[in-house]
Amino acid sequence: MFSLKQKVALVTGGGDGIGKAISETLSKQGATVYVLDVNVENGVRTAEKIVDSGYLAYFKQCDVSNQKQVKNVVEDIYDKEGRIDILINNAGIAHIGTALTTSEEDFNRIINVNVKGLYNCVHSCIPFMKKTGGGVIINMASAASVVGLPDRFAYSMSKGAVTTMTYSIARDFVGFNIRCNCISPGRVHTPFVDGYLKEYYPGKETEMFEKLSKTQPIGRMGTPMEIANLVLYLCSDEASFITGSNYPIDGGFVTLNT
Template identity: 60%
Template sequence: MFSLKGKTAVITGGGSGIGKSIAEIFSKQGAVVHIIELNLQSANDTVNGIKKYGEAFSHSCDVSKQLEVKTVFERIGKVDILVNNAGIAHIGKASTTEESDFDKVYQVNVKGAYNCLYAVLPLMQKKGSGVILNTASIASLVGITDRFAYSMSKGAIYAMSMSVARDYMADGIRCNSISPARIHTPFVDGFIAKNYPDNHKEIFEKLSKSQPIGRMGKPEEVAALALYLCSDEAGFITGCDYPIDGGFIKLNN
C-alpha cells in the first residue's frame, strides 16, 4: 500500500523539518524526489540522505520569484505530486507587525505557494492527473496568539487549496491541505534558543503541553499523513483540510 513507484514528487522547503521527512518517506515509497529550497546546502543534505532509496534531485530556488519557479518546473518536466511546504514564521499582532515583515511572510508563504501552483498545474493538466498537498496550519482554523501575519498566510493556503480542488477536479487533479499544530523541528529548537536562552527546558515543556496530547508532533507523523493523501489510496479525497494537532482544535479548553 501507499506505493509511489513511478511517480515524480516535488517538495518545496524539503531541506529540513516536515519537508525533509516528507521527502524521505516519499523516496522510501518509490518516488523520484525533487527538493526545491532557497538554501541549496540543506537541499543537498536531504538528497544525499535519501539517494539510497532512489533518485533524488535538489534545486536552488526562491519560491517568491515566479520566473525562477517556472524555470525549475520546466526543467523537471513531469510532475505527479507537488507538496507546497516552504514557509516562514513571524511573531506579532496586527498592531506590532511591520509592513516589511507582513510583505515578507506574504511573499514566501502565499505567493510562493501560488507560484508553484501556477507552474505545476499546466503540467498536470497536460497529462490529465496530479496531486497537490499544501501545508497550512491550525493557525488557519483557530486564533493563535501573536501570529497575525503567519495566520493570514496559512488562511490563504487553506482557501487556495479549496479553490484549486474545485477548479481542477475535471482535470484529474486532487488538492488537499494539512494543518499541523506545533511540530518538533530544528526551527522550534532555534526559536527557543534565540528567544529564551536562559530557560530553554521550561519553554520547551510549556510549548509541548500546549497540545492536549501532552507533546509536540513529530515530522515523520506529518509525513505519514502526507504520504497517504498523495497516494492512490486517497484517490477519493480532494478539497479537504486535515488537522494533525494532538487534539489542539477540538480538545483545547
Template identity: 60%
Template sequence: MKFSLAGKTSIITGGGSGIGKAIASTLAEQGASVNILERDIEAAEEISKEINAAGFVSIPHSCDVSDHDAVLKTIQSIVGDSGIDILINNAGIAHIGNVEATTEQDMDRLYSVNIKGVYNCVHAAIPHMKEKGGVILNMASVAGSLGIAERFAYSMTKGAVLTMTYSVAKDYLEYGIRCNSISPARIHTPFVDGYLKQNYPGQEQEMFQKLSKTQPIGRMGNPVEVANLALYLCSDEASFITGTDFPIDGGYIKLNG
C-alpha cells in the same frame, strides 16, 4: 505494497529541513522521484545525498519560491525529464506578533513566501498535470483555522493557503487533480529549538515542556508523523479525497478549551 509511489515524480518545496525533509525521505522510500526546491541549496544537497545513498532518488534544485520566473524555470526543467505527479507546497516562514507589532515589511515578507510562493508553484505545475492528473498538497496550519495569540501575519497567510486549496480543488476536478492541505499544530523541528534558544536562553527545556502541553495529547508532533499523513494523501489510496484540510494537531483544534 500500499501507499506505493513507484514511478511518480514529486516536487517538494522547502525540503531541506524539518517537515519538508521528512516528507522528502518518506516519499522517496515509497518509490517516488523527489525533487527538492530549496533556497538553502546546501541543505537540499545534503538530504538528497542521504536519500540517494539509501538507494532512492532525489534531485536538489536551488529555487526561491517567491521568485515567479525562477519557479517557472525550475519546474519546467523538471517537467522536461518526467512530468509532475505530486506537488507539495511546504516552504514557509513564521512570524510572531500582533497587528501593532507587524510591520509592512513583515507583511510583505510573509506574503511573498507563504502565499505568493504557493501560487507560483501551483501556477507553474498545474498546466503539466492537466493531461494525466496529479496531487497538490499544501502545508497550512492550525493558525489558519482558529485564533492564536501573536500570530497576526502568519495566521493571515495560512488562512490564504486554505482557501487556495479549496479553490484549486474545485477548479481542477475535471482534470483529475486532487488538492488538499495539512494543518499541523506544534511540530518539533529545528525552528522550535532555534526559537527557544534565542528567546529563552537557559530556560529551553522548561519552555519546551510548556509549549508541548498546549497540545491536549501532551506533546509536540514530530516531522515523520506529518510526513506519513502527506504520504497517504499523495497516494492512490487517497484517490477519493480532495478539497479537504487535515489537522494533525494532537487535539489542539477540537479539544482545547
C-alpha cells in the same frame, strides 16, 4: 499500499524539518523526489542522504517567491522527467507579532513566501499535471488558520489563505483529475522550534519546550515523520476519493481546546 512508483514529486522547503521528512518518505515509497529549497546546504544534504539510502532524489535551488525562478525549475524538471505527479507546497516562514507590531516589510515577506510562493508553484505545475492526466497537490496550512493564536497575526493570515486557496484549486481542477488537499499541523518539533526557543528564551529552553508541548492535549509536540506519513497517504492512490479537504494533525489542539 501507498506505492508512489513512477511518480515524480516536488517538495518545496524540502531540505529541512517537515520538508526533509516528506522528501525522505515519498522517496522510500518509490517516487523520484525533487528537493526544492532556497538553502543550498540543506537541500543538497537531504537529496544526498536519500540517494545514499538507495532512492531517487535531486536538489534544485528555488526561491518560491520568485515566479520566474519557479517556472524555470518546474520546466526543467518536466523536460527531464516528462511528468509532474505530486507537488508538496511546504515552503514557508514564521513570524511573531500582532497587527500593531508587524512591520510592512515583514507582512510583505510573509505574503511573498507563504501565499505568493504557493501560487507560483501551482501556477507552474498544474499545466503539466493537466498534460499528463492529473496529479496531487498538498498544501501546508496550520492550526493557526482556524484558531486565534497570540502574536501570530501575519502567519495566521497567510495560513488562512493557504486553506482557502486549497479549496479553490480543488474545485477548479477536479475535472482534470487533480486532487488538492491541505494539512494543518499543530506544534511540531523541528529545528525551527529549537531556534525559536534559543532566541526568545535563552537559558529556559527545556522549561519552555515542556510548556509548549503540553499545549497539545495529547501532551507532546508532533514529529516531522508523523506529518510526512499523512502527506504520503494523501498522495497515494489509496486517497483517490479525497480532495478539497483540510486535515488537522495537531494532537487535539483545535478541537479539544475549544
